[in-house]
Amino acid sequence: VARYDGAHGFAHRDLLDREGRVVDKRAIPGGPTYGEALQIGRQDFTANWRRYRDAFIQAAR
Amino acid sequence: MTDTPDARITKNIDLAFRFLEEVIEEPARADTLPERATLFLLPPDDPGFNQEQMVLAQMAATTGKETFIWRLGAPKGEQPAVPVRSITPRWPRAGIDPIAVYDRDSDILVVDFFNGTRRGEIEIGTREFGVLLVDSDTEEIVVNVVPRFLSANLAMTSSTPNSSIAGR
Numbered sequence: 055v056a057r058y059d060g061a062h063g064f065a066h067r068d069l070l071d072r073e074g075r076v077v078d079k080r081a082i083p084g085g086p087t088y089g090e091a092l093q094i095g096r097q098d099f100t101a102n103w104r105r106y107r108d109a110f111i112q113a114a115r
Numbered sequence: 116m117t118d119t120p121d122a123r124i125t126k127n128i129d130l131a132f133r134f135l136e137e138v139i140e141e142p143a144r145a146d147t148l149p150e151r152a153t154l155f156l157l158p159p160d161d162p163g164f165n166q167e168q169m170v171l172a173q174m175a176a177t178t179g180k181e182t183f184i185w186r187l188g189a190p191k192g193e194q195p196a197v198p199v200r201s202i203t204p205r206w207p208r209a210g211i212d213p214i215a216v217y218d219r220d221s222d223i224l225v226v227d228f229f230n231g232t233r234r235g236e237i238e239i240g241t242r243e244f245g246v247l248l249v250d251s252d253t254e255e256i257v258v259n260v261v262p263r264f265l266s267a268n269l270a271m272t273s274s275t276p277n278s279s280i281a282g283r
Contacts, residue, residue: 092139096132103128104121 056106058082058095065091067098072114118164126164130156133187137195147196153180155199159188177201204239204247207255217264224264233257 055070065086069078082091099106118126134156138145148154155172157165169184176182182199189195212230217223235248235257248258261267 089139092132092135096128099128099132100125103124 055110056099058091058098060088060091067095072110117167127156130158130187133158134185137187144195147194148183149181151181153182154196155182155184157184157186159186172199173201175199202237202239202249202251202254204249204254204256207257222263222265224261226259226261227257228255228259229257 055072057068057070059066059068064081065088066079066081068076071077082094086094134154153172153175155168155175157168172182172184176199183196184199186193186195186197207228211228212232213226213228214230215224215226217225233250236251237249239247239249241247244259245262246260247256248260249255250257
């Protein structure tokens with residue numbers, strides 16, 4: 055699961071495993087505002103949801 | 116038209132971000148949502164999709180999850196979050212004081228089991244019994260509205276002899 059998050063004071067993307075543990079945390083390049091980060095997240099999920107889903111299912115096996 | 120599963124996922128992603136934008140713009144709109152509520156998002160311009168969402172929401176509600184629909188683009192001042200609950204309507208057994216009104220022109224029969232003394236806030240359309248107005252607290256049917264009352268029953272009567280012959 056991917057999560058765009060504004061905790062810790064900066065916009066970043068977390069990847070979580072099926073137990074809800076954060077396995078990857080990446081700052082969004084360019085230090086976007088939260089509003090910009092929201093749009094980046096929207097584009098990312100729209101374009102890449104299949105990849106996120108497949109990786110999640112693969113990791114769960 | 117029913118979306119393919121992939122189209123449905125893509126649409127739900129778009130709706131999820133529209134939901135986020137609405138809540139960011141006016142956070143108080145989400146005040147009525149409990150933590151970890153299950154949300155089904157209804158766009159204002161897609162009745163076919165919304166019908167499917169409603170079915171899914173009702174199924175989710177039967178599992179005991181706190182389920183809500185969220186009307187995207189709801190006018191200001193209106194509550195966009197509406198709780199979805201699962202109810203099992205039952206015919207009343209006690210305290211019945213029925214009154215029936217038949218309107219010949221529209222061929223509609225209305226049966227009020229409590230002679231106007233109780234309200235049925237929940238409206239449920241059924242194929243078998245027409246429209247049921249149900250008391251939200253007791254889940255009792257308060258009013259039954261039967262459309263095509265005579266025409267449907269005449270059709271049933273005329274088909275009965277054949278059915279009974281076939282059953283012998």
